[in-house]
Amino acid sequence: MKSPYKYTVRVxxxxxxxxxxxxxxxxxxQGVSVSSFFVLCAEYVIAHHRRLKEVRRTIRYVEREDRKRxxxxxLAEKTAKRExxxxxxx
Numbered sequence: 001m002k003s004p005y006k007y008t009v010r011v012x013x014x015x016x017x018x019x020x021x022x023x024x025x026x027x028x029x030q031g032v033s034v035s036s037f038f039v040l041c042a043e044y045v046i047a048h049h050r051r052l053k054e055v056r057r058t059i060r061y062v063e064r065e066d067r068k069r070x071x072x073x074x075l076a077e078k079t080a081k082r083e084x085x086x087x088x089x090x
Contacts (some may be wrong), residue, residue, distance in 0.1 A: 009038060 011017050024037040041045075046052055046059070 009035075 004070065010013065020034045020037055024034050027037065027040070065088055
């Protein structure tokens with residue numbers, strides 16, 4: 001998947017647009033997009049909804065595995081640099 005990925009949300013009702021706009025302004029002030037509000041709402045629902053308990057567990061597991069993979073890659077890179085430096089020095 002390309003990053004960043006764009007989600008299109010259609011809000012047809014003027015009253016709903018107004019509600020989302022004033023909620024966004026109340027949280028962050030003017031100049032921040034309503035899409036930021038939708039992202040915040042999605043994050044909140046993921047973090048707090050009862051039915052998403054398994055989803056949260058899966059997210060934590062994948063994030064933990066990503067951190068482990070990054071640490072292993074950094075360690076391998078650091079070891080390779082040390083070996084190259086040793087070979088260069090003789």
